[in-house]
Amino acid sequence: MTMTATMPNVGSGGLPDAVGEPGEPRAERLYRRMRFIRRFEESLLDLFERGLLNGTTHACIGQEADAVAIIEHLGDDDHVFSNHRCHGHFLARTGDAFGLMAEIMGKPEGVCGGIGGSQHLCAPGFMSNGVQGGIVPNAAGIALAKQLDGGAGLSVVFIGDGTLGEGATYETLNLASLWRLPLVVVLEDNAWAQSTPSSANLAGSIRDRFTAFGLPVFEIDSTDIEELDAVAGRALAQARTQQGPVAIVIHTYRLCHHSKNDDNRPADEVAARWKLDPVEIHGRRLDASARAAIDAGVESALQDVIDRALSL
C-alpha cells in the first residue's frame, strides 16, 4: 500500500473533517473521508424527506472508497471530471462540504450559485456534468491541454457502467489512445444502470472495451479501500510515467437507490452487499475510540454545514 500519496492541495480550503486532519494517520484519514461522504449523502436523503431540498440527487452510498482511493493519489496539477453521481468525488477532491450543501439547496453561496445543483459542479481542479458520456471527450480535451502545456498533470474522468452504452466514450478512447493523452478513465461498475442490471446492458467484456483501444486496464472487484488504494496507486503511477491513457475498472455496488425512492432491486441482493459496506470494512480496522472520535467530529462538522446552509 502506498503511504506517500500527496494530499490534494486543491482541496486545502476544505473542511478538515471532510478531507483529513493535519498529521492524521493515513488509515484514519481514509476512514474519515469515506465516513464524511457517507454521512453527507445520508443527510441529503434526510433533507429531501423533510422537504428541505428540491430537484433530485444521486447518492454514492457504497461507492465512497472509489472516490477516496483515486483522489488520494491526485495533486494540484490533476483535473477530475465527474458525472451525475458526483458528490463523493467532489468532497474527496475539494472538501468544500458547505459549498456543495448550499449548492444543492439552491443558495447563491453554493459553488455554482445554485444554478448547477447536485449534478453540475465546478471547483478548482473539478467539474461535473449530468449527461452520460459527454464528459469523457471533455476530460480528454483537458488531457490534451495538459499535454500541450507540457506539464505532468493527469485528467481523470469518473464514469459508470451505464456510460459504456454511450458512443462518445468509444470515440474518445480511440482518440485518447491515438494521441497518447494523459487521461485516466475510472469506471465504477456498480452493477446497475438506474433500474437495469449490467447483464441486460452490457455485451462482451468491460475490460476488452478498453484493451481494444490499447489502454492498460487495472481491474479490481473490491469495496476495501486498502485494496483500492493499492490499485489506484499503481495505476496512477503508471499513468504518470507512461505516455497515454489508462483505465481503472472498479467493480463495486450502489447500496442506495439510483436517485430517490427508485429501487426495485432484489432486497436479498442489496442486503448481501451491505455486508461489504466499505465504510464498515475499513472502520473495523480502527481502534474503537479513534473511530468514535472521527464519527463524532464528522457528525458535528456536518451538522454545522447543514445548519449554516439552512440559515442562508
Add this chain to the structure above:
Amino acid sequence: MIAARAIGDALRAALTEDDRVILLGEDLVDPYGGAFKVTRGLSTDFPGRVRSTPISEGAVAGLSAGLALAGYRPIAEIMFGDFLTLCFDQIVNHIAKYEAMYNGKVTCPVIIRTPSGGGRGYGPTHSQSLEKHFLGVPHLRVVASSLVHDPGAVLRALLAQHSPVLLIEHKLLYPLHLMLPAGGRIEGDMAEVHTSADGLPTVSIRPVPREDCSFTVLTYGYQAELARRVLSRLAVEEEIFGELIVPSQISPLDWEPIDASVGATRSLLVLEEGVEGFTWGSEVAARVSARFFGKLHRPVATAASDPTVIPSSKTLEADMLMTSERVEQAIRKVAV
C-alpha cells in the same frame, strides 16, 4: 481574394497571433488540407496545432470543449454542416452550458466552423443548412460567413470574446471573391457597416439613399450574395429599390441596423436557404411585427427552401432550394 483563401488566411492569422489557438477536424492536414481546402498549408506551418482527427464529430466537439475549459482556443471544423447533428449534445448540453451553469467560474470558447448548404448536388445528407436548429440556444452565437464581411475581422472579434460560436460557411461562397465595403460602397451600391458592441459587423447595401428604398431584405451567407445580385439588377433595369441587410451574427441578432432600415422602408422580406417552418425568418417576423405593429406597409414576408430532403439530382435540387430565381420571385412580391 476568394472566400476560401480569406478564411484560411484568417485562421493562419489566428494561429500566428495566439499560441492557444488549435485547429481540429477531419482530413485537415496537408497535403489534403481539408475537404474544401480552407486549411491548406496550415498543418505544415503549425505542426501539432492543426490536427486531423478520426471520424468522430461528437468527440471532436467534446475534445474542443475540454481544451477551451483548460484555456485554449480550439477551432473545430465539421466537414459538412449536416454532421452537426453528431455534435448536438456537445454543443447544447456541454459547450453552451458550462459557463452559465457553473455560474461564470469557467468559459468554454469553442468555435465550430462548418461548410454548409446546397447547390453542389451532394444530396440529402451533404447539402443542408441545419443552423436553424441551433438558433436561440442560450449562450451560443451563430455566425454566418458572407462575401461582404472580412473573415479576418470576424474571427478576431470572435476570438476577442468567450462565448462559444457556431460558424456557418456556405460552400458556394468558397470560390467567390469577397466584396468588402470600401469607401462606403460595394461595386455601384452604397454600403454601410454597423458594428455591434462585440465587434461583429452588419452590412447594409442600397442602390439609392435609404429613404428612397421601398423595402428591406434581410438575409445571410450565400443567400445574401444572390439577393445582392438580384437587387442590383432590379435597381438598374427596373428602378426597383430595396435595401439589403447582411448580419454576420444571425443569433442572437443585433437589431439596431435591422430596425433602422425597416423603420424607413416599412417593409421586410427575410430570406434563408434552410427549409421552411420554424425558421430564422419566422423569429425575425415575430419580433419585427411586434416592434413595428401598425407601422408596416405589409406583413413581414419570409422565404425559405421547401420542407423536404435535398435531392441529388441537379434539377430536382433546384426545384426545392432557394435559388436565384426564387430569391427574385420573393423580392418582386414585396417590391410591388
